[in-house]
Amino acid sequence: MDGVDLKGHKVWLRDWRPVDLEPLRDLLDPARPWHETNGPYFGRPTAADADSKALKLVAPSTDLPDPRTSLAVTDLNNGRLIGQVSWYWESAQTDWRRLGLVIYDERYWGGGFGTEALRLRTTYLFSRTDALRLDFATFSGNPGMIAIGRRLGFVEEARFRRARRWAGGVHDAVVYGVLREEWEQLNAPRASRHR
Numbered sequence: 766m767d768g769v770d771l772k773g774h775k776v777w778l779r780d781w782r783p784v785d786l787e788p789l790r791d792l793l794d795p796a797r798p799w800h801e802t803n804g805p806y807f808g809r810p811t812a813a814d815a816d817s818k819a820l821k822l823v824a825p826s827t828d829l830p831d832p833r834t835s836l837a838v839t840d841l842n843n844g845r846l847i848g849q850v851s852w853y854w855e856s857a858q859t860d861w862r863r864l865g866l867v868i869y870d871e872r873y874w875g876g877g878f879g880t881e882a883l884r885l886r887t888t889y890l891f892s893r894t895d896a897l898r899l900d901f902a903t904f905s906g907n908p909g910m911i912a913i914g915r916r917l918g919f920v921e922e923a924r925f926r927r928a929r930r931w932a933g934g935v936h937d938a939v940v941y942g943v944l945r946e947e948w949e950q951l952n953a954p955r956a957s958r959h960r
């Protein structure tokens with residue numbers, strides 16, 4: 766399989782490259798604000814954790830998995846590395862995949878980059894697998910991620926009320942999912958919708 770190369774209007778999702786290492790180290794810095802909404806209840810990584818994560822992500826490999834577990838999210842306009850899309854098994858035994866998205870660079874928040882990255886990633890995963898569904902998990906303290914799910918047509922499938930109590934706050938855990946046929950309908954060319 767050739768390298769993965771997914772272009773939208775704003776973002777370009779591609780395989781990691783060695784040149785990403787230094788910008789990625791900077792973006793994964795434990796002091797950056799993205800840690801505040803990205804599973805903050807798991808605690809911030811140490812600098813050593815962040816560094817080993819960066820090295821692992823950009824390590825050259827001749828044997829990348831299909832579909833890719835992780836892709837770099839870059840600004841299509843200037844090539845800058847801004848985030849990552851990923852997926853992991855919620856349950857490999859039952860073919861249940863869960864999506865991950867982080868726009869690490871806070872200067873890009875609210876600009877539609879996350880929405881387009883998740884749209885491209887979801888289409889890619891449905892096209893490279895026979896998955897029946899895809900979903901992501903977040904919490905009620907992350908309105909940006911919830912807005913992305915709603916905007917793309919994901920359905921709120923689970924809300925575990927008051928499941929996240931930490932640091933003096935209480936939040937719901939939420940899961941948004943989409944079925945393959947819903948995604949195909951939502952993203953079909955306009956003329957073929959609502960048949």
Ligand SMILES: CC(C)(COP(=O)(O)OP(=O)(O)OC[C@H]1O[C@@H](n2cnc3c(N)ncnc32)[C@H](O)[C@@H]1OP(=O)(O)O)[C@@H](O)C(=O)NCCC(=O)NCCS
Nearest residue numbers: 799802867868874875876877878879880903908909910912
């Ligand atoms: C959450 C995140 C992925 C959103 O990506 P983004 O590029 O900022 O989102 P977009 O610009 O595509 O915006 C999508 C929607 O979210 C809304 N939104 C974005 N950030 C928001 C915020 N902090 N509060 C409220 N709404 C917000 C936008 O207004 C937009 O809503 P709309 O569709 O109604 O106009 C990004 O901010 C991020 O990575 N944050 C840090 C890490 C994180 O939380 N990752 C997700 C873990 S589950």
